[in-house]
Amino acid sequence: MRSIDLVPGCVGLGLALGVVWAALRMPMGTLGHPGAGFLPFLVGAALMLTSISLIARSLLGRRNLPDDTSEVLDRRRMVAVLAGLILYSLLLEPAGFLPGTLLLLTGLARLLAAPGWRAAAVFGVLGTVGSYGLFGLWLRVPLPKGFLLP
Amino acid sequence: MDLFGHLAQGLATAWSPENLFYCFLGVLIGTLVGVLPGVGPIAGMSLLIPATFGMKPTTAMIMLAGIYYGAMYGGSTTSILINVPGEAASVVTAIDGYQMARAGRAGPALTIAAVGSFVAGTFSIVMLMILAPPLAQLALKVGPPEYFALMILGFVLLAYLAQGSMVKALMVAAVGVILGTVGIEPMSGYRRFTFGLPQLWEGLSFVPVVMGLFGLAEVLVSVERSLTQEVIRTRLRDLLPSRQEWRDSVGAILRGSVLGFGVGILPGPATVLASFSAYTVEKRLSRHPERFGRGAIEGVAGPEAANNSATGGALVPLLALGIPFAPAPAVMMGALMIHGVRPGPMLIEQQPDFFWAVIVSMYIGNAMLLILNLPLVGLFASLLRVPAWYLQPLIALFCVVGVYSINYAMADVWIMIAFGLLGYLLRHYGFEAAPLVLALVLGPMLETSLRQSLIMSRGDLTIFITRPVSAALLLLALGLLVRPLANRRGPRRPPPNLPQEPGCAGEAGARSGTSHARGSAQTGLHFSDRPLARGAMARRSAGAARARGEP
Numbered sequence: 001m002r003s004i005d006l007v008p009g010c011v012g013l014g015l016a017l018g019v020v021w022a023a024l025r026m027p028m029g030t031l032g033h034p035g036a037g038f039l040p041f042l043v044g045a046a047l048m049l050t051s052i053s054l055i056a057r058s059l060l061g062r063r064n065l066p067d068d069t070s071e072v073l074d075r076r077r078m079v080a081v082l083a084g085l086i087l088y089s090l091l092l093e094p095a096g097f098l099p100g101t102l103l104l105l106t107g108l109a110r111l112l113a114a115p116g117w118r119a120a121a122v123f124g125v126l127g128t129v130g131s132y133g134l135f136g137l138w139l140r141v142p143l144p145k146g147f148l149l150p
Numbered sequence: 151m152d153l154f155g156h157l158a159q160g161l162a163t164a165w166s167p168e169n170l171f172y173c174f175l176g177v178l179i180g181t182l183v184g185v186l187p188g189v190g191p192i193a194g195m196s197l198l199i200p201a202t203f204g205m206k207p208t209t210a211m212i213m214l215a216g217i218y219y220g221a222m223y224g225g226s227t228t229s230i231l232i233n234v235p236g237e238a239a240s241v242v243t244a245i246d247g248y249q250m251a252r253a254g255r256a257g258p259a260l261t262i263a264a265v266g267s268f269v270a271g272t273f274s275i276v277m278l279m280i281l282a283p284p285l286a287q288l289a290l291k292v293g294p295p296e297y298f299a300l301m302i303l304g305f306v307l308l309a310y311l312a313q314g315s316m317v318k319a320l321m322v323a324a325v326g327v328i329l330g331t332v333g334i335e336p337m338s339g340y341r342r343f344t345f346g347l348p349q350l351w352e353g354l355s356f357v358p359v360v361m362g363l364f365g366l367a368e369v370l371v372s373v374e375r376s377l378t379q380e381v382i383r384t385r386l387r388d389l390l391p392s393r394q395e396w397r398d399s400v401g402a403i404l405r406g407s408v409l410g411f412g413v414g415i416l417p418g419p420a421t422v423l424a425s426f427s428a429y430t431v432e433k434r435l436s437r438h439p440e441r442f443g444r445g446a447i448e449g450v451a452g453p454e455a456a457n458n459s460a461t462g463g464a465l466v467p468l469l470a471l472g473i474p475f476a477p478a479p480a481v482m483m484g485a486l487m488i489h490g491v492r493p494g495p496m497l498i499e500q501q502p503d504f505f506w507a508v509i510v511s512m513y514i515g516n517a518m519l520l521i522l523n524l525p526l527v528g529l530f531a532s533l534l535r536v537p538a539w540y541l542q543p544l545i546a547l548f549c550v551v552g553v554y555s556i557n558y559a560m561a562d563v564w565i566m567i568a569f570g571l572l573g574y575l576l577r578h579y580g581f582e583a584a585p586l587v588l589a590l591v592l593g594p595m596l597e598t599s600l601r602q603s604l605i606m607s608r609g610d611l612t613i614f615i616t617r618p619v620s621a622a623l624l625l626l627a628l629g630l631l632v633r634p635l636a637n638r639r640g641p642r643r644p645p646p647n648l649p650q651e652p653g654c655a656g657e658a659g660a661r662s663g664t665s666h667a668r669g670s671a672q673t674g675l676h677f678s679d680r681p682l683a684r685g686a687m688a689r690r691s692a693g694a695a696r697a698r699g700e701p
Contacts (some may be wrong), residue, residue: 031609036340108543
């Protein structure tokens with residue numbers, strides 16, 4: 001029976017092959033004067049061995065315990081948070097810190113079960129002002145101004 | 151200069167208003183990250199690294215160390231009051247601490263945990279102060295082959311002691327070393343794994359990687375779950391333990407202090423192993439082991455003392471050898487290197503002011519923690535009622551803005567997001583992220599010592615086995631690598647006598663177990679960084695998986 005280890009085992013093996021291939025294209029040097037590719041080659045080979053071991057164990061049927069299977073996970077929330085952060089990162093420089101952060105915090109709070117849009121918006125405003133105070137004023141980080149501010 | 155001269159020098163630096171303030175801030179934040187389930191000391195330190203950039207290195211280290219040992223104090227609060235450990239090192243405290251709370255003895259359990267933490271924390275600082283300087287002197291006398299062998303042993307021990315699969319831990323460590331090679335190779339100037347991106351020429355930035363793996367990944371894991379817990383209320387006047395409880399705790403605190411420091415020095419998730427070991431020792435030494443799991447105060451005192459003492463022990467290899475053996479000191483080392491401070495044997499000699507100021511600040515911080523934790527325990531516990539939808543968006547925001555503030559570069563933000571996703575996937579597939587961070591920090595040092603060794607020996611690989619110290623270290627590493635295979639062929643042994651999960655701890659545990667297991671997973675409770683699955687407790691300790699012959 002295949003366990004959940006098969007996927008990471010295959011990914012690890014693919015990564016190891018890529019590293020070994022890239023290392024072989026680097027100057028390998030000699031044992032007395034190891035080159036840039038020496039350590040990546042060794043570690044790539046070690047990764048290959050451990051990945052093969054994981055794949056073998058997975059195919060031989062040793063099932064490992066998955067994360068708590070009795071629990072219902074809402075993976076959509078994780079995907080939405082990740083998508084929100086990616087969108088925020090894309091908008092941060094063109095739109096600026098203040099509007100971007102307000103949208104991010106309000107949206108995430110609503111998504112993560114804030115009781116209504118009003119509570120989420122209040123949290124968004126307070127969080128934006130607080131984080132601007134912390135990063136922009138206290139730590140003096142030159143936060144992106146965007147098109148709204150001069 | 152003698153010991154007292156050094157201490158006076160350290161006190162002069164640590165006692166400055168600025169350092170006192172950041173020491174207080176560090177222990178306060180540490181207590182908070184300890185209290186809040188799902189945010190451990192590694193995530194706490196990672197999130198705060200960007201805030202240290204405007205500080206002097208000594209001040210930054212004082213604050214980061216404060217977060218590290220402060221988290222050990224805070225972790226016990228949630229273990230005792232809601233049966234959900236705030237961080238992994240306090241898992242064992244929940245077994246008896248929560249049963250005491252159910253019996254109306256939450257106050258004494260919290261007091262003993264705080265006093266035990268204080269005594270053990272102070273003991274570990276004294277030991278750190280005594281051991282680190284001579285160890286640093288000794289380290290100056292060993293060469294690159296010994297350093298190389300020590301780092302290999304460190305990796306193997308970390309994998310050996312890791313929760314779950316050793317193979318997985320080794321894979322993650324290998325990926326960490328490979329990531330450490332990204333950038334321009336210092337000897338030849340060759341660009342490794344940069345894919346034509348100038349942003350990668352100087353290597354992968356440490357902060358985005360750590361904030362992604364521990365900060366953002368934590369948010370991604372925790373938003374999948376929701377947690378509601380009833381907090382047991384406690385009042386200040388209920389805090390005092392009885393005379394019998396004091397008597398029962400004294401020995402456990404002293405034993406936990408010594409054991410925790412010893413375990414802390416070794417590679418691996420020091421604080422967690424220390425608390426588990428202390429619990430096992432206390433149960434074995436007790437005349438009434440049947441009380442354990444039903445509210446034995448020794449089951450709170452020993453582990454809480456041990457996990458605090460382990461923080462001091464874990465700083466010994468970092469400050470004396472420049473080799474962090476555990477993930478949290480690795481994060482500290484990464485932060486210090488950003489500040490231009492290179493921990494290692496020369497540090498104590500060349501920058502005594504730094505070393506002794508950090509030591510003295512730890513004494514001060516421990517005293518602050520004792521004062522903070524006893525009267526304010528109710529306040530900290532009330533933080534658990536703060537809805538998660540406040541905390542998670544703010545942590546996500548801090549990850550993005552914190553990383554952006556390093557170089558004002560969006561490239562760092564994208565790296566952080568990528569490693570956040572990687573951290574999430576690692577947890578999903580049952581891998582620990584901690585070996586990756588350790589390997590990322592140690593990888594370049596490993597390459598340097600390997601190269602120096604081979605240049606010294608003109609390419610003769612036997613240099614590693616002809617020098618007695620490196621040979622012994624490598625032999626030990628090899629033994630640990632092959633031991634699981636040998637065990638698998640031999641007769642199966644039962645796992646060592648480990649404390650049981652609260653969910654399995656007898657009748658009382660049966661009542662509370664479901665909530666604990668759910669809470670653990672929901673809150674991303676970690677051995678070092680990975681959510682603990684129900685039933686994983688038995689595998690959590692070092693030898694258990696290995697004793698069953700599982701590589």
